[in-house]
Amino acid sequence: MPDNNPSSNAAEVLIIRQTADRVLAQRHAEILATVQGAIAEVLGREPDEVTPTSSLMNDLNAESLDFLDLLFRLESAFGIKIPRGGIQRATQGSLTEAEFQQNGVLTEAALERLRILMPEVDAARLKTGLTPREIPALFTPETFARLVAWRIGEMEAEKAAAPAPASSTEKAAG
């Protein structure tokens, strides 16, 4: 087994998880509703066909093109930027390929990260034997609501850390 420190592995994704949780605590219903609406539009479905736990791939027949369209719409709806492949990248994070998957199957370190990043998924499905290709099949509207919440949280943190605007003494002097 690779020699990565389990607690630092968890720490890396816990930050993402907590950022999302913080935003969802205040805006979950609103974010989820917008996400469900966007998914319905992208897939040409009635809104009530898109339940919070529908698997986009398995229940709604979404494919990679639809995910791409969805990400653009969510960026536009929430005024955020979502790195393409953001979910996959967050899942792997700083793990090397070997630390992430062995013989086509996700390592325990990878599964640990998934359990933290995707609390909306039944833990029973995140067990030994899961392959990287099966990850997108786990995505539900709830998954995308979390993704959006994470990016909103990151953006808010960036704004808060940004340098203060020019002081008013410059205006007064002019």
Place this chain on the structure above:
Amino acid sequence: MRYLLLDRITELQPGAYAVGRKCVAMTEDYFTDHFPGFPVVPGVLIVESMAQLAGRLITYSVAAQEGPVLPVLLTVGNARFRRFVRPGDTMEIRADLLALTEGAGRCKCAARVGETLVATAELMLGYDTGPITGVGTGVIPATAREELARWAEQVNRNLLGDLVVTRP
């Protein structure tokens, strides 16, 4: 039939917008069937002209260090054909870049004849995204891509004419 449905690109601001022109000639192939005695440019071909302009806008908006960019049309949304376009018309096509990310871009496009808005559509185009999103030209084999890139370079220079545009 030939499939270059753009005659000139008159403005191109990387990362922002492009304006191009398609002159409609009586001699175009499709008028034989669309329609006999009443030539009208097929709406879907107006969308194709938009896609060809949007593709160039995206090509020139992607950083040069990313190498050859070969956009393909992925989605067409809200296409509206408001007026017939006839032989002798000159369509001015405008593509505004709404968003550009790794491997894909979205454009809002409009076609006008003179002052009259004749068609609008929102397009999403992808270029080499390969493993990131699984769509786009990542699946075109390397040798084909080199040839395509060279061909595209030539065509784009002709379309741009005197206009000098450099990728960021």
